[in-house]
Amino acid sequence: MNQHLRSEPVPFIDLAAQRRRLGKSVDEAVSRVLAHCQFINGPEVIQLESQLAAFSGARHVVTCASGTDALMMVLMAKGVGRGDAVLCPSFTFCATGEAVALTGATPVFVDVDEATFNMDVNSLKRGIATAIKLGLKPRAVIPVDLFGQSADHDAIGAIAEAEGMFVLDDAAQAFGASYKGRRLGTFGLVTATSFFPAKPLGCFGDGGAIFTDDAELAATLRSVRVHGQGSDKYDNVRLGLTGRLDTMQAAILIEKLKIFEDEIAARNKVAERYGRGLGNIVTVPHVASGGTSVWAQYTIRLPKGSDRDGFAATLKAQGIPTAIYYPKSMHQQTAYRDFPVADGGLPASERLSDDVISLPMHAYLDEPTQERVIKAVRGAFGA
Numbered sequence: 001m002n003q004h005l006r007s008e009p010v011p012f013i014d015l016a017a018q019r020r021r022l023g024k025s026v027d028e029a030v031s032r033v034l035a036h037c038q039f040i041n042g043p044e045v046i047q048l049e050s051q052l053a054a055f056s057g058a059r060h061v062v063t064c065a066s067g068t069d070a071l072m073m074v075l076m077a078k079g080v081g082r083g084d085a086v087l088c089p090s091f092t093f094c095a096t097g098e099a100v101a102l103t104g105a106t107p108v109f110v111d112v113d114e115a116t117f118n119m120d121v122n123s124l125k126r127g128i129a130t131a132i133k134l135g136l137k138p139r140a141v142i143p144v145d146l147f148g149q150s151a152d153h154d155a156i157g158a159i160a161e162a163e164g165m166f167v168l169d170d171a172a173q174a175f176g177a178s179y180k181g182r183r184l185g186t187f188g189l190v191t192a193t194s195f196f197p198a199k200p201l202g203c204f205g206d207g208g209a210i211f212t213d214d215a216e217l218a219a220t221l222r223s224v225r226v227h228g229q230g231s232d233k234y235d236n237v238r239l240g241l242t243g244r245l246d247t248m249q250a251a252i253l254i255e256k257l258k259i260f261e262d263e264i265a266a267r268n269k270v271a272e273r274y275g276r277g278l279g280n281i282v283t284v285p286h287v288a289s290g291g292t293s294v295w296a297q298y299t300i301r302l303p304k305g306s307d308r309d310g311f312a313a314t315l316k317a318q319g320i321p322t323a324i325y326y327p328k329s330m331h332q333q334t335a336y337r338d339f340p341v342a343d344g345g346l347p348a349s350e351r352l353s354d355d356v357i358s359l360p361m362h363a364y365l366d367e368p369t370q371e372r373v374i375k376a377v378r379g380a381f382g383a
């Protein structure tokens with residue numbers, strides 16, 4: 001109760017509040033699955049896919065086991081592999097570049113724009129040149145809609161088209177966001193998202209989905225999802241994996257999708273309040289015109305020379321959790337430091353990794369609790 005009145009710890013993401021709001025609906029949805037026992041490929045999976053298609057505007061939706069599998073399955077379906085370069089931002093969650101490397105292709109890391117945290121199109125152009133210089137064939141680009149905000153899909157799409165590359169949008173953090181009036185899921189050839197519990201639309205386990213208007217690709221993805229099966233169940237026609245979303249998670253997502261629009265609106269209200277309360281103290285996130293955000297994270301930048309660890313400790317002492325996404329960009333991590341980066345280096349990614357920090361963000365962050373967070377951040381800077 002009234003967490004702002006006591007100085008109880010503020011949750012970073014409040015899944016329990018969402019659970020209370022959903023009431024018995026999730027329990028009943030799970031009970032229905034327990035009753036019909038179709039735990040794999042049950043009716044809820046088909047129903048969810050058609051609801052996600054309606055929500056996003058994409059023609060075909062293929063649900064899958066995780067956001068990482070969503071990326072992986074697309075790259076497998078497109079036959080991306082050794083000798084291919086796939087361009088992706090370095091300032092992202094590691095799964096973006098990991099999926100590329102797992103196929104045997106080479107991730108070529110490009111820089112991001114410091115204002116939006118999303119792919120810098122000039123660095124993308126340099127990255128393509130770098131790939132060609134290395135004797136790699138630029139096959140695809142994976143823009144990431146980081147922290148919930150749409151990347152600049154028109155600019156990226158134009159470059160990809162000119163180079164004969166396909167676009168795989170990593171919307172793991174941004175399902176529900178839009179760009180120029182259209183929901184993500186409809187940009188590039190294909191879009192991947194994640195339903196990990198902490199994502200804006202999360203299930204109660206792992207899950208993901210792939211969106212495309214390309215019927216042939218959708219059919220190939222359905223084959224990859226089940227070990228590359230062909231029309232004869234026992235003659236597998238390609239390599240695949242166990243990539244299915246289970247029925248229980250689909251049933252849960254159907255219930256959560258009903259309140260998702262409302263949650264997106266609530267997250268935007270929270271972001272506006274943060275912007276008003278903190279805009280003159282720290283660098284608050286900037287949503288580029290033409291796009292919207294679903295605020296997977298509310299990520300601020302501390303003023304030059306700030307002690308980030310000290311700042312986090314000051315907030316923690318007041319019961320306010322923070323998180324750093326991401327303290328190391330991909331090209332700075334042990335597993336990825338030998339992969340190429342775009343000519344000119346990735347200075348923006350490196351600066352962001354040094355000065356970003358994320359504040360509690362969810363649809364159930366009430367005003368008094370948020371005031372506590374704002375006061376603590378201002379207090380840390382003597383304001």
Ligand SMILES: *Cc1c(COP(=O)(O)O)cnc(C)c1O
Pocket residue numbers: 066067068069092093095096144170172173194195196206207208
């Ligand atoms: C979470 C995330 C993924 C991977 O999703 P999982 O469901 O955890 O596998 C991929 N890309 C980005 C940008 C993510 O944030």
